Structure formats: structure tokens, C-alpha cells
Amino acid sequence: MTTPNVATSERIAIRGLLGAVNADLETPMRPEWERAAWNVPRSAFVPERIFLGDGLEPCNRADAPETWLRAVYANDSVVTQINDGQDPDDGERWASSSASAPSIVFRMLHMLDVRDGHRVLEIGTGTGWNAGLLAHVAGPGNVTTVEVDPALAAEAGERLRKKGVTADVVTGDGAEGHTGNAPYDRLVATCSVRSVPRPWLTQVKPGGVILTPWESPWVCYGLLRMTVDDTGAASGPFSPHSAFMLMRNQRTDLRIYRDVVRDDHQPDESTTDLPPWRVSGDDLAVQFAVGLLLRDVWWTWHDNPDVEGVASRLWVATTDATSWAAVDWDGKSDDRFTVWQHGPRPLWNEVEAAHAWWRLHDRPDPERFGLSVTATGESAWLDSPDQPVPVTG
Known part of the structure; x- marks a missing residue:
């Protein structure tokens, strides 16, 4: 050439x-x-x-x-x-x-x-x-x-x-x-x-x-x-x-089975009507809001987890690996899901509360949020700095 x-x-x-x-x-x-x-x-x-x-x-x-x-x-x-x-x-x-x-x-x-x-x-x-x-x-x-x-x-x-x-x-x-x-x-x-x-x-x-x-x-x-x-x-x-x-220097390298879940964990069982894909799917507005409210929580999907009656499982965990939750979908029902939670924080309850807060505030897009930072801390807000969001973690 x-x-x-x-x-x-x-x-x-x-x-x-x-x-x-x-x-x-x-x-x-x-x-x-x-x-x-x-x-x-x-x-x-x-x-x-x-x-x-x-x-x-x-x-x-x-x-x-x-x-x-x-x-x-x-x-x-x-x-x-x-x-x-x-x-x-x-x-x-x-x-x-x-x-x-x-x-x-x-x-x-x-x-x-x-x-x-x-x-x-x-x-x-x-x-x-x-x-x-x-x-x-x-x-x-x-x-x-x-x-x-x-x-x-x-x-x-x-x-x-x-x-x-x-x-x-x-x-x-x-x-x-x-x-x-x-x-x-x-x-x-x-x-x-x-x-x-x-x-x-x-x-x-x-x-x-x-x-x-x-x-x-x-x-x-x-x-x-x-x-x-x-x-x-x-x-x-x-x-x-x-x-x-x-x-x-802000990276984390966490994996569910390597770092979070242990054989001796005895999780609590409950149910939820919030579809797990509602907070982990294509809607980036709700994901952004949940991420602002739950500043130390991450998620990953596990398809076909080799568990009887479970087609897919959403894992949720804290970045310090002390609390986790799993939400199971049986591949059929879209209005009832089994929840397993372990650790000092009931993480799926926190996710449900963050999602409810987002809906209560008219499903805000990222443009409605902001951040204020000082030498001693930072706070996220909705619409204006005098309306802080209820951050967890």
C-alpha cells in the first residue's frame, strides 16, 4: 500500500x-x-x-x-x-x-x-x-x-x-x-x-x-x-x-463462590414479588439509582445453577463480602421469587427499598441526580443538594 x-x-x-x-x-x-x-x-x-x-x-x-x-x-x-x-x-x-x-x-x-x-x-x-x-x-x-x-x-x-x-x-x-x-x-x-x-x-x-x-x-x-x-x-x-x-486503585476483584458464599452459611429464606431483572436488566436509570443508594453492593447472574427448580439466580453481595442474597427464578413464575439471605445486612430487602424509593420519586433518570464533595465526605442528591438521597453502605 x-x-x-x-x-x-x-x-x-x-x-x-x-x-x-x-x-x-x-x-x-x-x-x-x-x-x-x-x-x-x-x-x-x-x-x-x-x-x-x-x-x-x-x-x-x-x-x-x-x-x-x-x-x-x-x-x-x-x-x-x-x-x-x-x-x-x-x-x-x-x-x-x-x-x-x-x-x-x-x-x-x-x-x-x-x-x-x-x-x-x-x-x-x-x-x-x-x-x-x-x-x-x-x-x-x-x-x-x-x-x-x-x-x-x-x-x-x-x-x-x-x-x-x-x-x-x-x-x-x-x-x-x-x-x-x-x-x-x-x-x-x-x-x-x-x-x-x-x-x-x-x-x-x-x-x-x-x-x-x-x-x-x-x-x-x-x-x-x-x-x-x-x-x-x-x-x-x-x-x-x-x-x-x-x-x-479503586478496583475490586470478587467472585461469589471464591470470596463470598461459604459451605457453612445458613441463609434465611423468604419470597419477593420484585423480579430480579427489574434492577439488573436493560433499564440503566434504575440501576444507576440503586447504585447511588447502595454504594457497596454488586450483583451477578448465574444461569442454570444446577439447583432443582431454579432456572436462573441473581446473586447480590457487599464489597466486603460479609453479606449476600440470592434470588431464584424457576423459569415460569414472574410474580413470586424465592430469596435467600445471609449476613448482618438483609441485602435483598435493601434492594427492594432502593427500588421503591426510585419509583416513589417518579423513576428519576441520572440527570436528576448529583454529587457534592468536600474534604471530609461526599453526598449524592436528587434535583438539588438540599435533597440528599438515603445512601446505604
């Missing part, structure tokens, strides 16, 4: 990508972001080897250039690292870093409202593409980006240098931010958090913006946009977008 053909293919791909992104956004992209997309092309930042499909099979640019280019300029995320960079051999593969879908990248850049001269702190460098876009608009030397993985940081720094982008790439824990170039006008995270790291508050100017993907153990969903006030506190609303990998 000759260089002119590659250049032509890329021009076509960029035009197509910008069209797809604009179709996804409520308002057209600002001209400066379109210029950034042309001047800081995504292909210059996605690594030569990516991982495709549910099986995360490797795709090397040298071996499959057309497949690689299609993946790079699709309006979708691209997995760029698996298993924290370790060789999985024949074991389980899981995504540990990715290039986010361009539509969410530009949606977040729009929400961040970066202007020329703004000092920006990015948490999670990844490939470096987002930092390159930010630097193109904020200006040379105004972007600091922090990456916990030394190899990813080094690779991103090299890509930025090759494109002539001046940005400060720092290897470190993003939860600590970076005091060296503070204070910042904007802080943006490209990984989700379950709790806002307090150092972020102290490193952003009053009136500055913090934008981060959000996750609860219940569901990974939502963007949180907060404004910092004169006291160093921050508050702002959620929006219903995104699903990002969790910040590494």
Missing part, C-alpha cells in the same frame, strides 16, 4: 468518523475540536497491536492494516491493552486499557468547555490521543496528563512528541493528581471512579470544572461534572453517558 493511498484512506476515515460523532452529539462539534481531530489523528496514537471482539484477539497493523484502520476510525472503543500488559497465555483475557469511543471523547471535551490558555489536568493518559486533542485547544504546555502504568505513559509520551504536541506526561497515581502544575482550570478523568479523590479538589481553581466518569459496584454508568467553589468543595450533576474502566 503506497503512502498516497494510506493518506487518502485516512482522510476518508476521518471525515466518516466526524460525521458519526456529530450524529451522536446533541449539538455540532465546536470548530476547534474538528481542527484538533484533523491535526491530532487518532491513528497516530492507537498502538500497532490492538485487541478485537469478545475474545480480545490481537490484531497487528502490519498483518491486517485495513482491519486495524477500520477499528481505529470506527465510532467505538478500541482495546489497547489486556491484563495490565501481562501475557495471559491461555488464561482469561480482560481489557485493562482502551481508546475510548470518539463520540464520548468529544462529548466529554464539549462538557469540559476547555478554552485557549486553560491549564488542564488529565487523569488516565492511555494512548495519549485525548491529551493531544486537549493540548491542541488549550495550547502548548497547558496540559498535564497522569498515567499509572509506566509503559503506557512512556508510549503515549513518545506519540505526543512525534506529533509535535507539548504536554507534560507524568507517571503516577491519578488519584493523587499532580501538584507540580496546579492549580488547574479543568480536570478530566478518562477512567471511572466510585468516589472522587480529595486531592482533585485542592488542585482545581475556584470556578474550575472536574469531569469524571462514574461507577458504583452496581453499574458502570454516568458522567459527573462538578464545579469547585471558593471553599474547596465541589458539586454538580450527573449525565447519562459513558462506561469507562475503573481507576486501578
Whole structure:
């Protein structure tokens, strides 16, 4: 493939990508972001080897250039690292870093409202593409980006240098931010958090913006946009977008039979008329609300659990593995389910109460919720900060 053909293919791909992104956004992209997309092309930042499909099979640019280019300029995320960079051999593969879908990248850049001269702190460098876009608009030397993985940081720094982008790439824990170039006008995270790291508050100017993907153990969903006030506190609303990998220092690795349920547990038996899929299905609004109210509870489905009369079982457990519940569906009835609960907290009762609260408040979408954060704590709210939600856990 000759260089002119590659250049032509890329021009076509960029035009197509910008069209797809604009179709996804409520308002057209600002001209400066379109210029950034042309001047800081995504292909210059996605690594030569990516991982495709549910099986995360490797795709090397040298071996499959057309497949690689299609993946790079699709309006979708691209997995760029698996298993924290370790060789999985024949074991389980899981995504540990990715290039986010361009539509969410530009949606977040729009929400961040970066202007020329703004000092920006990015948490999670990844490939470096987002930092390159930010630097193109904020200006040379105004972007600091922090990456916990030394190899990813080094690779991103090299890509930025090759494109002539001046940005400060720092290897470190993003939860600590970076005091060296503070204070910042904007802080943006490209990984989700379950709790806002307090150092972020102290490193952003009053009136500055913090934008981060959000996750609860219940569901990974939502963007949180907060404004910092004169006291160093921050508050702002959620929006219903995104699903990002969790910040590494906030990860949990729990499995029901390995970490939670024990042979000597004697659970209490009861029944419920709340279908378990009602709080764990396609309705992300209710999942988001349950996740805000039950901040330390997660779930997993177990189909065909090899239990007589049980077609599917929903497991619910606390992140400290001290309480659990199981809700059984017999494959027939849709209005009566058997519940088993063990531990100091009756978890399914808590789930029922959270669902009832959500219904009582007119089934609010994520946009009606917000979060306020101070140096000593954080509180979720509905519609306004003076209406806190009843958080458990």
C-alpha cells in the first residue's frame, strides 16, 4: 500500500468518523475540536497491536492494516491493552486499557468547555490521543496528563512528541493528581471512579470544572461534572453517558463462590414479588439509582445453577463480602421469587427499598441526580443538594 493511498484512506476515515460523532452529539462539534481531530489523528496514537471482539484477539497493523484502520476510525472503543500488559497465555483475557469511543471523547471535551490558555489536568493518559486533542485547544504546555502504568505513559509520551504536541506526561497515581502544575482550570478523568479523590479538589481553581466518569459496584454508568467553589468543595450533576474502566486503585476483584458464599452459611429464606431483572436488566436509570443508594453492593447472574427448580439466580453481595442474597427464578413464575439471605445486612430487602424509593420519586433518570464533595465526605442528591438521597453502605 503506497503512502498516497494510506493518506487518502485516512482522510476518508476521518471525515466518516466526524460525521458519526456529530450524529451522536446533541449539538455540532465546536470548530476547534474538528481542527484538533484533523491535526491530532487518532491513528497516530492507537498502538500497532490492538485487541478485537469478545475474545480480545490481537490484531497487528502490519498483518491486517485495513482491519486495524477500520477499528481505529470506527465510532467505538478500541482495546489497547489486556491484563495490565501481562501475557495471559491461555488464561482469561480482560481489557485493562482502551481508546475510548470518539463520540464520548468529544462529548466529554464539549462538557469540559476547555478554552485557549486553560491549564488542564488529565487523569488516565492511555494512548495519549485525548491529551493531544486537549493540548491542541488549550495550547502548548497547558496540559498535564497522569498515567499509572509506566509503559503506557512512556508510549503515549513518545506519540505526543512525534506529533509535535507539548504536554507534560507524568507517571503516577491519578488519584493523587499532580501538584507540580496546579492549580488547574479543568480536570478530566478518562477512567471511572466510585468516589472522587480529595486531592482533585485542592488542585482545581475556584470556578474550575472536574469531569469524571462514574461507577458504583452496581453499574458502570454516568458522567459527573462538578464545579469547585471558593471553599474547596465541589458539586454538580450527573449525565447519562459513558462506561469507562475503573481507576486501578479503586478496583475490586470478587467472585461469589471464591470470596463470598461459604459451605457453612445458613441463609434465611423468604419470597419477593420484585423480579430480579427489574434492577439488573436493560433499564440503566434504575440501576444507576440503586447504585447511588447502595454504594457497596454488586450483583451477578448465574444461569442454570444446577439447583432443582431454579432456572436462573441473581446473586447480590457487599464489597466486603460479609453479606449476600440470592434470588431464584424457576423459569415460569414472574410474580413470586424465592430469596435467600445471609449476613448482618438483609441485602435483598435493601434492594427492594432502593427500588421503591426510585419509583416513589417518579423513576428519576441520572440527570436528576448529583454529587457534592468536600474534604471530609461526599453526598449524592436528587434535583438539588438540599435533597440528599438515603445512601446505604
